[in-house]
Amino acid sequence: MSSNRRILPLQTSSSHSSPSNTQTETSPGAGQNGMANGNGMQVSSGTGESGDSLGRDDASRKRRTPGLVAAIACTECRRARQKCDGRPSKCCTRCRVRKLECHYEPHTKTHKESLLKEIASLRQDNTRLRQENEKVEGTANDLQHENEGLLTLYEWQRTILDTIGRNGHDREIIERLRAGETTQSIADWLCEQHPIKHTLHVVPNGSYGLVGIVDAFEEQLRQDDGQGHGKEADTLPFAWTAVSSSQTLLGHLFDLYFTWVHPVHMLFSERDFRASYAHHDQTYCSSALVNAICAMACHMMDPNDDTAGDVDVDKLTTGFMNQARHEVKPQNYMHLTSVQALAVMYLADLSSGKARSATGYLRASVEFLKAAELGQQSAQAREISLWGIQTLNTSSTGMTYQKLYAPELPHMAKFRHVDLQSSHSTWQEYRSIGDQRYLPVRPSHAVLAACHQAGLFRIIHESLNLYCGLRGLITADAVLTLYRRYMDWEEDLPFILKAIDDEARPLPHILLLHVQFHVAVVQHLTPLLQSNYFDGPNLHELQRLVIKHAQDGIIVLEHLHQLYSGRFLMPLISFCTIHLGDTLIRYSPDEPPASNVVEFCLGLLQAASIGFPINGPLQELFRRTAVECGVALPPNVEQFNDQLGNYGMDDILDACTRLDYKQPVDQSIRHIDENIADEWASKWEQIVDSPDRPESPQSTRKVSPSEKHLRIESLLNQ
Numbered sequence: 001m002s003s004n005r006r007i008l009p010l011q012t013s014s015s016h017s018s019p020s021n022t023q024t025e026t027s028p029g030a031g032q033n034g035m036a037n038g039n040g041m042q043v044s045s046g047t048g049e050s051g052d053s054l055g056r057d058d059a060s061r062k063r064r065t066p067g068l069v070a071a072i073a074c075t076e077c078r079r080a081r082q083k084c085d086g087r088p089s090k091c092c093t094r095c096r097v098r099k100l101e102c103h104y105e106p107h108t109k110t111h112k113e114s115l116l117k118e119i120a121s122l123r124q125d126n127t128r129l130r131q132e133n134e135k136v137e138g139t140a141n142d143l144q145h146e147n148e149g150l151l152t153l154y155e156w157q158r159t160i161l162d163t164i165g166r167n168g169h170d171r172e173i174i175e176r177l178r179a180g181e182t183t184q185s186i187a188d189w190l191c192e193q194h195p196i197k198h199t200l201h202v203v204p205n206g207s208y209g210l211v212g213i214v215d216a217f218e219e220q221l222r223q224d225d226g227q228g229h230g231k232e233a234d235t236l237p238f239a240w241t242a243v244s245s246s247q248t249l250l251g252h253l254f255d256l257y258f259t260w261v262h263p264v265h266m267l268f269s270e271r272d273f274r275a276s277y278a279h280h281d282q283t284y285c286s287s288a289l290v291n292a293i294c295a296m297a298c299h300m301m302d303p304n305d306d307t308a309g310d311v312d313v314d315k316l317t318t319g320f321m322n323q324a325r326h327e328v329k330p331q332n333y334m335h336l337t338s339v340q341a342l343a344v345m346y347l348a349d350l351s352s353g354k355a356r357s358a359t360g361y362l363r364a365s366v367e368f369l370k371a372a373e374l375g376q377q378s379a380q381a382r383e384i385s386l387w388g389i390q391t392l393n394t395s396s397t398g399m400t401y402q403k404l405y406a407p408e409l410p411h412m413a414k415f416r417h418v419d420l421q422s423s424h425s426t427w428q429e430y431r432s433i434g435d436q437r438y439l440p441v442r443p444s445h446a447v448l449a450a451c452h453q454a455g456l457f458r459i460i461h462e463s464l465n466l467y468c469g470l471r472g473l474i475t476a477d478a479v480l481t482l483y484r485r486y487m488d489w490e491e492d493l494p495f496i497l498k499a500i501d502d503e504a505r506p507l508p509h510i511l512l513l514h515v516q517f518h519v520a521v522v523q524h525l526t527p528l529l530q531s532n533y534f535d536g537p538n539l540h541e542l543q544r545l546v547i548k549h550a551q552d553g554i555i556v557l558e559h560l561h562q563l564y565s566g567r568f569l570m571p572l573i574s575f576c577t578i579h580l581g582d583t584l585i586r587y588s589p590d591e592p593p594a595s596n597v598v599e600f601c602l603g604l605l606q607a608a609s610i611g612f613p614i615n616g617p618l619q620e621l622f623r624r625t626a627v628e629c630g631v632a633l634p635p636n637v638e639q640f641n642d643q644l645g646n647y648g649m650d651d652i653l654d655a656c657t658r659l660d661y662k663q664p665v666d667q668s669i670r671h672i673d674e675n676i677a678d679e680w681a682s683k684w685e686q687i688v689d690s691p692d693r694p695e696s697p698q699s700t701r702k703v704s705p706s707e708k709h710l711r712i713e714s715l716l717n718q
Contacts, residue, residue: 070092260300589631
């Protein structure tokens with residue numbers, strides 16, 4: 001067979017066809033019946049079956065290319081050097097036909113890059129999930145607290161519902177409800193009268209059951225009694241006050257007081273007071289105390305709020321205060337309820353900008369406390385009053401810098417007879433009548449906060465005595481020992497009082513506890529800065545500490561303002577505000593900018609000035625400080641108080657009992673030991689940096705100076 005042979009197509013015509021009709025190009029049918037030689041002669045391939053077999057062998061020798069070729073071949077296709085049409089999530093055709101395991105091993109370089117991308121993505125997902133988890137946990141905690149409050153409220157209401165119409169206390173229950181007594185105190189009283197065993201099933205959709213039953217029962221009483229109990233639904237035959245007979249108004253004032261004043265200045269037991277008030281019992285309640293509470297609560301009423309009726313707030317305040325004065329009679333001076341009433345009267349008159357007369361009430365309260373007749377009050381109630389009044393007295397002295405008039409604080413343990421985890425102590429952000437129907441209920445931790453507040457003011461009390469010269473020379477050892485106690489106090493706070501970041505949404509009295517702490521440290525160290533005994537590293541460290549606590553205090557106030565506004569800022573906290581602002585514009589005018597600090601402090605005082613006239617003179621004094629330090633006042637300073645610049649000497653005296661709010665350090669400097677700077681470094685290492693200093697079991701989020709700057713600036717630019 002010639003080497004130049006060609007594959008010719010089969011002849012489709014008859015065997016006698018002409019040679020001229022023979023085709024010379026290749027035809028697909030040539031391999032089916034035979035082959036041609038180089039002369040055009042057809043070469044037989046044998047039988048037809050043999051020709052078909054040869055064609056199939058030729059076709060099988062051609063490499064079959066899949067329609068889709070994978071970028072990375074599977075292990076089996078790579079070993080066989082075959083194209084692969086699979087992918088990691090799908091078996092390739094070759095492995096499927098041969099029933100092999102289709103496995104993919106990526107190239108090292110590609111695999112590394114993909115892994116790095118996957119790791120980065122997982123990290124982002126992890127961070128996002130962690131943040132979402134923290135939010136969910138915070139929400140869960142809030143819901144848990146709210147649910148606990150609802151369960152407790154339901155249990156109290158269930159007790160009342162189970163009793164109405166069965167045990168003969170129907171009229172008294174209605175009277176107690178009219179008097180503003182809480183469902184809890186009513187339920188406790190009923191359980192004392194007739195022990196009731198009831199099972200808590202599910203929380204009802206609302207309190208409509210109790211309200212509906214009470215309304216229906218009142219209607220039945222009106223039908224039965226004619227002109228009896230239904231004659232004046234909002235008044236009671238027994239009256240604690242002659243100023244107003246409206247139980248709605250009195251209940252509103254009580255709720256305002258126990259929401260915003262009592263947790264900050266706990267001067268008596270709320271639970272015992274409410275029970276005595278409802279039962280017309282004078283063990284824990286008196287007419288003087290009721291009127292003093294109402295006078296103080298009037299400062300928190302919104303003049304534009306008509307839910308309490310058409311009332312003249314100023315007239316109400318004067319009326320309640322006058323009756324409180326009238327009810328504190330000489331024969332009652334030594335009654336503990338009179339001592340408590342005098343302390344509340346101090347707060348009410350101070351709020352009105354009458355500090356000179358208010359100071360007299362506080363001094364009388366402290367003096368009578370030493371010899372008060374405790375009567376039948378429980379050890380818990382007596383201890384709350386003892387520490388509350390002593391703390392209020394120390395706070396007033398620390399803010400106005402009057403000579404400390406108070407007996408030595410007892411060295412007994414704080415609140416040793418008080419249940420610090422009282423389950424019935426709850427808090428709502430109450431402002432107007434009706435708020436209690438839908439506002440969430442949270443544990444108040446007010447008693448726990450009051451206990452730690454008493455511990456803080458015990459240290460402040462000793463610091464005041466030190467700088468007044470009552471402890472001899474002011475040495476490095478004495479100053480640093482108290483500073484160490486301040487730091488230990490902060491670290492020993494339980495987590496519920498220490499957590500004041502945004503996610504925790506801390507209660508206002510917990511935030512104010514931290515404000516008082518930072519002010520105390522600032523006032524404890526500031527006299528040393530102005531003594532001229534320090535220089536170099538020691539002076540720099542002192543300035544750093546003072547500035548840090550002043551900045552932290554302003555940050556807490558800003559947090560309070562954002563969460564609750566400054567409307568209910570107590571007068572003594574207004575003093576704290578200007579003390580912190582004064583420190584920053586003097587020692588750190590650039591961080592944050594002094595003008596921002598001035599604007600923030602004036603604005604915060606203005607928010608509370610609606611109900612607290614004392615804030616006007618305080619704004620004026622702080623404005624003078626800003627001018628003295630060369631700080632530019634806000635261009636719209638008149639919007640804070642259009643009377644700025646017009647307050648006279650009597651106005652200032654009625655706010656501060658002095659002509660200035662500033663710390664009189666010149667009186668303290670003469671008591672400072674001349675060698676205090678020489679001993680400072682060694683005493684610091686020995687006392688503050690001592691290795692046996694306990695570490696705090698909890699940690700809180702620290703705020704950097706730059707973040708402080710941004711937060712204050714962002715607030716002012718809103």
